[in-house]
Amino acid sequence: MPSGRIRWFDTKKGFGFIAGDDGKDVFLPQTALPSGVKTLRKGAKVEYSVVEGNRGPVAMGLTLVASAPSLVKATRPKPDDMAAIVEDLIKLLDSAGNGLRRHHYPSQAESRKLATLLRAVADDFDVQD
Template sequence: MPTGKVKFFDEDKGFGFIASDEGSEVFLHISALPAGTTSVKPGTRVEFSVADGKRGAQAMTVRVLDAPPSLVKLSRKPADEMAVIVEDLIRLLDNIGGGFKHGKYPESSNGKKVAALLRKVAEELDA
């Protein structure tokens, strides 16, 4: 069976193209993807069978060999760096909590900085 990489795939339109290792381009319809798969990312290595369609070569049965690595996961901070950031965040929130116990909200500029920091840490944890 030939192999190649997904050149592009439009999930909304339900099709894309595979750049085969032999150098040809093969049409990829969503129906050729494995059961339960609705999309493939560009760069995904696939193995496929080919049939001649109305407009040229068309992939009939596709098997995903390996997906490209997630750019988000590659850009994540190492866990030991996140440990330090979370510990500092806990200290910062403890200080703010002490102010709340005395009936004081943090200053507006400080509150905005803490809120932005919380959002960034949440994004990092969610990646």
């Protein structure tokens, strides 16, 4: 049974490609996914059978051997560190809220800093499993 790694898979499009261990790319339709699996992460190790389709090899009967590790999860700050970051962010938001109550928007530099911090904290919370 051939094996390889997921090169990419798009749930919305309903297909992706496997980079086979033999160096050949194999088309992966969503119908080949195992029961209960809706999507696959890039780099996941898989085994599959191959049938010849109209445009080349097509994977069928896919088996997930090993899921790709989550880089986001591996690089997340420790919970204690994240708690301190969130508390500092709350102080900044509270200060901005007080200014807004007095009908005063933060300066452009303060707004950019706050927006950058919010995005960074959101990225630490947003884990794609």
